[in-house]
Amino acid sequence: MNASLQTRSGTNARILVVEDEALVAENLRRCLNDLGYSVAGIADTAAEALGLAREHKPDLVLSDIQIRGREDGTSAARTLSRELDIPVVFLTAHADDATIQRARLSGPFGYVVKPYSERDLRIAIEVALERHRLEQRVRLAERLLDATLRSIGEAVIATDAQGRITFMNPVAEALTGVTSGDAVGHDLSAIFITDNPDSDRPVQNVALAVIRSGEAVVASRDQMLVARDGTRRPIDGNCAPIRSEQGHVVGGILVFRDVSERKKHELDREKLILELQEALASVKTLRGLLPICAWCKQIRDDDGYWQGVEDYIQAHSNAEFTHGICPECFAKQVGEG
Amino acid sequence: MAADLGRSLSEMGYEIVDTVDTGEEAVKQTMALKPDLVLMDIRLKGPLDGIEAAGQIRTAYRPPPPVVFLTSYADEETLTRAGYCEPFAYIVKPYDPRALRAAVQTAFYRHHAELRIRKLERWLATTLRSLGNGVIATNKEGQVNYINPAAEALTGWTFFEALGQPLTEVFRLVRARDRQPIPDPAQRVVQDGKTIELNHDTLLLRRDGQETPIDENASPIRDDEGRITGAVLIFRDATGRREHETVAPQSD
Numbered sequence: 026m027n028a029s030l031q032t033r034s035g036t037n038a039r040i041l042v043v044e045d046e047a048l049v050a051e052n053l054r055r056c057l058n059d060l061g062y063s064v065a066g067i068a069d070t071a072a073e074a075l076g077l078a079r080e081h082k083p084d085l086v087l088s089d090i091q092i093r094g095r096e097d098g099t100s101a102a103r104t105l106s107r108e109l110d111i112p113v114v115f116l117t118a119h120a121d122d123a124t125i126q127r128a129r130l131s132g133p134f135g136y137v138v139k140p141y142s143e144r145d146l147r148i149a150i151e152v153a154l155e156r157h158r159l160e161q162r163v164r165l166a167e168r169l170l171d172a173t174l175r176s177i178g179e180a181v182i183a184t185d186a187q188g189r190i191t192f193m194n195p196v197a198e199a200l201t202g203v204t205s206g207d208a209v210g211h212d213l214s215a216i217f218i219t220d221n222p223d224s225d226r227p228v229q230n231v232a233l234a235v236i237r238s239g240e241a242v243v244a245s246r247d248q249m250l251v252a253r254d255g256t257r258r259p260i261d262g263n264c265a266p267i268r269s270e271q272g273h274v275v276g277g278i279l280v281f282r283d284v285s286e287r288k289k290h291e292l293d294r295e296k297l298i299l300e301l302q303e304a305l306a307s308v309k310t311l312r313g314l315l316p317i318c319a320w321c322k323q324i325r326d327d328d329g330y331w332q333g334v335e336d337y338i339q340a341h342s343n344a345e346f347t348h349g350i351c352p353e354c355f356a357k358q359v360g361e362g
Numbered sequence: 363m364a365a366d367l368g369r370s371l372s373e374m375g376y377e378i379v380d381t382v383d384t385g386e387e388a389v390k391q392t393m394a395l396k397p398d399l400v401l402m403d404i405r406l407k408g409p410l411d412g413i414e415a416a417g418q419i420r421t422a423y424r425p426p427p428p429v430v431f432l433t434s435y436a437d438e439e440t441l442t443r444a445g446y447c448e449p450f451a452y453i454v455k456p457y458d459p460r461a462l463r464a465a466v467q468t469a470f471y472r473h474h475a476e477l478r479i480r481k482l483e484r485w486l487a488t489t490l491r492s493l494g495n496g497v498i499a500t501n502k503e504g505q506v507n508y509i510n511p512a513a514e515a516l517t518g519w520t521f522f523e524a525l526g527q528p529l530t531e532v533f534r535l536v537r538a539r540d541r542q543p544i545p546d547p548a549q550r551v552v553q554d555g556k557t558i559e560l561n562h563d564t565l566l567l568r569r570d571g572q573e574t575p576i577d578e579n580a581s582p583i584r585d586d587e588g589r590i591t592g593a594v595l596i597f598r599d600a601t602g603r604r605e606h607e608t609v610a611p612q613s614d
Contacts, residue, residue, distance in 0.1 A: 117464070122374075125467050132475060135451060136464030145461075148433075148452045156472055159448055163479050168585070170486035173499040173508055176594045178557045178581035183489050192489070241494050263598075265494040270484075278492050280596070282579070287561060 038062050038154055041077055043088035043098060044116070045069040053087065053116075053146075060147050069093070071101035078109055085153060087137075087146075090117045090128055102131035112157040114149050116141070179282040183267065186275055188213050188233035200260070200283060202253035217279065218251045219244075219260070231264045232277030239274055241265035244281065259288045367401065367432075370459045376466070385410025389418045392427065399469055401453075403432040420448065425480070428473040430465050432457065494598075496576075499583060500548045501592045504529045516576070516599065518569030533595065534567040535560070538575065547580035548593035555590055557581040566597070575600045 040062050044050040047069075054064045065083040068074035070092065078086060086105055088098040102113040112134040117124060125136075134153035137145050174181060180197035184190055189212055193205040201208070201216050208216045214230040235242055243263045250260045262281025266274040316325040323331040326340075335346050350358075368378045379395045382388050385406050392400060400419065404412040412431060420426045428450040450469035453462055490497055496513030500506055506524045509532070514520055517532050524532045535544040547558055560578045567573055578597035582590045 115464075119460075121460075122463070125464060129467060129471055132471065133468060134472065135468050136461070138458055138461045138464060142454075145454055148454065152449060152451055155448070156450065160472075160476055160479065163476060163483060167479050167483035167486065169499070169507065170483060170490060172583045172585060172591065173497070173594050174486055174490055176581050176583040177497065177596050178559070178579035178594070179495070179596050181493070243494075263494040265492050267489055267492040269488060275488070278489055278494070280493060280495050 038084040038150070039065040039081070040150070041065045041074065041081065041083040041086045041111075042067045043069075043071075043074040043086060043092060043101065045089065045092045049089075056143050056146055057087075060143060060150075062150070071096035071098065074101045075104055078105055078111060082109070083111060085134075085150060085157075086111055086113045087150070088113055088115055090115050090119075090124060099128050099131045102128070102133060106132045110161070112153045114153050177280075179280055180262070182208075182213065182217060182232075182279045184213050184232040184236075184277045184279075186236055188230040188236065188277065190216060191276065196282075200250060200252065200258065200281070202256070213277075213279070219248045220251060220257075232279060235264050235266050236274050236277050239266055250281070250283075259284050363403075367457075367462070370462055371401075371466070374463055374466070384408035385412065385415035385418075388412075388415045389422065392419050393423060397427055399466065399473075400427055400429045401432065401466075402429050405434070416449070425477060428469040430469050496597045497594065498524075498529065498533060499592060499594045500529050502552055502590065504546055504548045504552070504593070506532055507592070513597070516566060516568065516574060516597070518572075529593075529595075535576075535578075536565050536567060538563045538565045541565075547578065547595060551580045551582045551593045552590055555582050561600075 040057055042050055042053050042057070042064060044053060044067065050067045050069070054067065057064050065081040066077040068077050074086065074088065077083075086102070088102055090098045092098050098115065102115070105111045105113055113131065114135040114137060115128055115133050116137050116139060117128075118139040128136075134156055135149040137149045174192070175194050177194060178196065180200045181192070181194040182190060182197050183192040189210055190208045193201075193203075193208050193216075198204055198208075203216050212230060213232045217231070231242065231244075241263060244261050248260055249257045251257055260281045261284050262279065264277055264279040267276040267278050269275050317323070317334075318325075318331065322334055324334060324337040325331050326337060332340075338344055339346065364381050364383070368381060371378060379397050380391050382391055383406065385408055388400065388402065388406070389410075400416070402412040402416055406412050406415065410418075416429045416431070419429065430451045430453060431449050432453050432455055434455040450472050451465035453465050490508070490510050493510055494512060496516045497508070497510045498506060498513050498517075499508035506527050506529055509517070509519065509521050509524045514524075517524070519527070519532045529548045530546050535547075536542060537544060544560070544564065547560070551558055558580050560576075560580075564576055564578060565573045566576045576597045577600045578595060580593055580595045583592040583594050585591050
């Protein structure tokens with residue numbers, strides 16, 4: 026009959042026992058072994074329990090609430106569950122309200138009331154292991170989403186339905202110059218301050234606008250974000266309403282990014298284009314009407330001066346002249362001579 | 363037995379909203395009265411036993427109230443089945459009032475702890491879902507483990523289709539200028555640990571063959587200890603911006 030439960034848990038769970046009465050501890054070890062568990066160690070103080078837990082990383086800690094030493098079982102249990110994520114089952118002879126209230130704060134996964142039977146022990150351990158597994162699964166999903174939202178390479182700020190900040194990722198902290206701790210709870214317009222060079226509207230809460238309209242907006246071009254230290258950066262981004270599974274708008278989510286680099290590229294590009302256009306303009310004059318003297322073949326430039334054909338063409342194109350003689354002129358010159 | 367339990371619980375300060383003796387009644391009354399906790403004997407009159415009733419409560423009711431089972435030596439083989447109903451605690455008959463108190467307290471505590479995490483998880487999921495840009499997250503091996511609706515629309519892959527697929531299948535990028543495939547950005551950020559941006563010349567090939575110019579940013583995902591556990595991509599349709607750029611210089 027033990028077999029069925031062990032198959033369910035699927036593991037031969039390793040258990041750390043925290044009990045300062047040697048006889049009780051020995052009895053527990055025997056019971057646990059009978060039930061198919063392995064005992065990772067026996068500690069008789071809170072400090073030793075933490076040391077053994079860190080070293081052996083047991084699947085579960087079975088701890089007496091009252092143990093000798095400066096700290097009792099509940100304070101060690103708090104560290105075990107918060108820091109090491111190991112479930113704790115308490116052993117107690119006094120399951121009175123006061124004891125349970127005190128123990129509760131350490132988040133135990135179960136109690137075994139003394140005097141206990143093997144069966145009490147097994148059920149408490151199995152339920153604790155199962156619940157811990159379930160909680161870990163939920164927590165894993167939560168952590169994955171949390172790490173994803175935090176790690177996004179663009180600035181992310183979320184607000185509640187009143188437009189107050191509930192979340193800010195590190196990129197948003199860097200761009201606004203405000204830490205998440207300082208920003209949470211504040212109205213978005215106090216942290217996300219933009220000014221548009223083309224208008225002098227007062228700063229408004231973009232999240233509130235999308236929460237009211239229910240429609241996402243894309244930030245207009247040329248928005249400047251003013252950080253807390255006064256630094257101004259061009260940004261672009263968008264803001265969308267957060268909708269619950271039932272479709273209710275429960276907040277706003279703003280995503281933006283620093284586009285200084287891109288702006289610089291765009292400016293460089295525009296400059297380059299202007300330069301090209303100027304260069305092109307000077308070449309273009311060769312294509313238009315050229316005033317040329319019918320007799321001496323000089324050309325009048327845009328400033329009104331008469332220039333030699335060679336000088337003019339060299340100044341207005343990339344052409345270079347090499348000097349030679351054509352067959353007709355050659356015949357004329359040689360024939361006459 | 364039921365009267366005795368009721369008395370014990372009342373003495374501890376709990377209010378008994380109802381006492382029923384069949385599984386069907388237990389399910390019905392849980393729906394009607396929305397109790398904070400159900401104390402359920404595994405053996406009940408009628409076709410539904412306590413475990414089956416708890417199972418129905420768990421699927422019909424969101425979030426389900428915590429269930430504490432009462433069990434006797436005769437129920438040994440049913441405990442295996444009860445495991446699948448995610449009970450919060452068991453009380454073994456004949457019960458000790460101290461054990462009852464401890465079990466009920468544990469159930470409340472764990473139930474609240476779990477609800478807190480679930481609430482946080484739901485908030486995070488809702489937020490990522492509502493985000494206006496495409497978001498895809500991968501694990502260290504570059505397999506997709508999250509994709510939001512904006513990314514579903516841009517890639518043409520649904521969440522369930524994309525889950526577990528290599529990123530390069532779901533998120534196919536080519537350089538617009540020569541149509542050369544762009545190497546997997548997730549692999550690169552997982553290896554280098556640095557954010558990369560693709561703002562020019564990047565085309566996303568949707569599953570149906572449609573092409574969208576995009577701006578993209580890929581960053582490593584780090585856990586609480588700073589270890590890289592995957593990559594997250596955020597991207598947007600850059601059609602408007604590219605058009606703007608190509609139109610601007612022509613103003614002669």
